[in-house]
Amino acid sequence: MLFELDNVELYFKNKPILNGIYLKAETGQVTGILGRNGCGKSCLLDIAFGNLKAKYQLIRINNQPVLKPLYTIGLVKYLPQYHFIPNSFKLKKAFQLFKVSWSKFIELFEDFSIFENQKFGKLSGGERRLVETYIILKGKSEIVLLDEPFSHLAPLHIERVKSLIGEEKQHKAIIITDHHYKQVIAVSDTIYLLKNGTTKLVNNLKELEDYQYVSEGSLD
Numbered sequence: 001m002l003f004e005l006d007n008v009e010l011y012f013k014n015k016p017i018l019n020g021i022y023l024k025a026e027t028g029q030v031t032g033i034l035g036r037n038g039c040g041k042s043c044l045l046d047i048a049f050g051n052l053k054a055k056y057q058l059i060r061i062n063n064q065p066v067l068k069p070l071y072t073i074g075l076v077k078y079l080p081q082y083h084f085i086p087n088s089f090k091l092k093k094a095f096q097l098f099k100v101s102w103s104k105f106i107e108l109f110e111d112f113s114i115f116e117n118q119k120f121g122k123l124s125g126g127e128r129r130l131v132e133t134y135i136i137l138k139g140k141s142e143i144v145l146l147d148e149p150f151s152h153l154a155p156l157h158i159e160r161v162k163s164l165i166g167e168e169k170q171h172k173a174i175i176i177t178d179h180h181y182k183q184v185i186a187v188s189d190t191i192y193l194l195k196n197g198t199t200k201l202v203n204n205l206k207e208l209e210d211y212q213y214v215s216e217g218s219l220d
Helices: 043-049 091-097 104-110 110-115 125-138 155-168 181-187 208-210
Strands: 002-012 015-026 030-034 056-061 076-079 142-145 173-178 190-195 198-202
Touching: 002 030, 002 043, 015 030, 015 043, 015 190, 030 043, 030 181, 043 076, 043 110, 043 142, 043 173, 056 076, 076 125, 076 198, 091 125, 104 110, 104 125, 104 181, 110 125, 125 142, 125 155, 190 208
Parallel strands: 015 198, 030 173, 030 190, 076 142, 142 173
Antiparallel strands: 002 015, 002 056, 190 198
């Protein structure tokens, strides 16, 4: 599957936020979006999912325009920055609701086996983030949008999530953004830098220094 987000223009109170955006993702690859806080990365994912309507936008799947919000056609799963599982849900119930295997989850994350009947809201921020990231990655979809999946995760869990992303990309198109830019770089096949309201395709990581997104030598 080829997914394209094109010609995006977004304004808040007549202030331009995004302008002339182009982004491509495809099955078998991870597309990373880098950019400073407040540059519009989350807005871009919200537009792709259908949560936010831009002044102009064109979404194409396999070169065909998609006129409905993407979430209505059952192809996409989205991990937003906020928690989407109700705090009162027990973990096993959440996995059942999203049709994801609890047993396979605790095979990979054994330390969570004691939380089967724990309410979601009782977990730490990092534990909740891990559960939601896993559910989104393993749920049935063809496109996955991940906004800050590594936030508050323990280093070991970050490595396992990166491995999961590598597995799931074999049959999904994955778009990811996170302030942990080194982790995004590590899992991404294609990288865009969002700067001054537009996307720039990064062909060489040295360009991230040239665009002053990272300090010189920080990628060595």
